[in-house]
Amino acid sequence: xxxxxxxxxxxxxxxxxxxxxxxxxxxxxxxxxxxxxxxxxxxxxxxxxxxxxxxxxxxxxxxxxxxxxxxxxxxxxxxxxxxxxxxxxxxxxxxxxxxxxxxxxxxxxxxx
Amino acid sequence: xxxxxxxxxxxxxxxxxxxxxxxxxxxxxxxxxxxxxxxxxxxxxxxxxxxxxxxxxxxxxxxxxxxxxxxxxxxxxxxxxxxxxxxxxxxxxxxxxxxxxxxxxxxxxxxxxxxxxxxxxxxxxxxxxx
Numbered sequence: 684x685x686x687x688x689x690x691x692x693x694x695x696x697x698x699x700x701x702x703x704x705x706x707x708x709x710x711x712x713x714x715x716x717x718x719x720x721x722x723x724x725x726x727x728x729x730x731x732x733x734x735x736x737x738x739x740x741x742x743x744x745x746x747x748x749x750x751x752x753x754x755x756x757x758x759x760x761x762x763x764x765x766x767x768x769x770x771x772x773x774x775x776x777x778x779x780x781x782x783x784x785x786x787x788x789x790x791x792x793x794x795x
Numbered sequence: 796x797x798x799x800x801x802x803x804x805x806x807x808x809x810x811x812x813x814x815x816x817x818x819x820x821x822x823x824x825x826x827x828x829x830x831x832x833x834x835x836x837x838x839x840x841x842x843x844x845x846x847x848x849x850x851x852x853x854x855x856x857x858x859x860x861x862x863x864x865x866x867x868x869x870x871x872x873x874x875x876x877x878x879x880x881x882x883x884x885x886x887x888x889x890x891x892x893x894x895x896x897x898x899x900x901x902x903x904x905x906x907x908x909x910x911x912x913x914x915x916x917x918x919x920x921x922x923x924x925x
Contacts (some may be wrong), residue, residue: 694803697836697876704907710914791914793801794922795836 684794686718689738690730695723698743698795706748714745714770715785717756721763724755724770742773756782796827799913803924806846806855812838815923816858833860833875833905833911834869838924842872842882842902860901865883871905871913872898 687694696717698714705712716724728739742753754777760767767776786792800819804811819829834841841856848854864872872882881897884904888896898904914920 692874693879694836697803697873699833701907701910705914707913708911708912710907730904767833791920792922793914793920795801795803795924 684715684717684792685720685723686716686743687795688719689723689728690734691719693735694795695720696736696741699738700726701793701795702750703741703744703748706745708752710748711789712748712750713789714750714753715756715782716753717759717782719763720745721755721759721765724774725765726769728769731786751786754781754785796822796918797830797916798822798915799830800832801894801910801918801920801922801924802838802841803831803922804909805837805840807840807848807852809925810856811923811925812841813853816853816855816862818921818923819862819868823862823907829862829866829868830917831869831871831909832863833871833873833910835876835910836924837876837880839872839877839880839882842870842877842899843897844899845897863901866888868904869909870885871925872902873910874904874906877904894902 689695694777700794705793723738732738752773754775757776758779770781800815802815806812846856883896884898885896
């Protein structure tokens, strides 16, 4: 789970590094973005040259590690006035029951 | 029960960091074991010996060091987070031709594979940070 804004600090990139590492070890990984973390899923990101790696580009590598499309907390999107359809087909929307189901379905939940 | 912890908040001015230590302490006192504490992001700042807490502040890095030594807890710092924040062991400092290293005794630099290992070897993994 990631609730940090994508370029406020390095937490989103570190969360993605963690996800990719687990994927590289052939573990089943699910990514859920909530809170300000949903901002990481916005398309057409243009980080400054010295802002580090593009989060959008990192998200594009998930399939290479066998990680399925990430989930976005639908309520967090709505609170931020983000149109869910603007995120593109590679993002799945999670309402509260879905989030509870995701948490229950995984042996380990890491929060960054 | 075997626990591992993921800590991503720094040792200063973060209640979550204190909670992480207290959780580990309490778990051990209750008869459980803590396999590994993996520090990532600003959490790696626990791993420098240069912290100088004020007299009435808890010295969390020192407390972790004591707990780890007494109960065989592995304290691991994510290497990429550590490098970004200037926490290096002597081997990495030499490799990069840097003038100093500053890894606190009792902590080790580690890759994300150690985090994966911790999740596979623990019954529960608990994350701390804000």
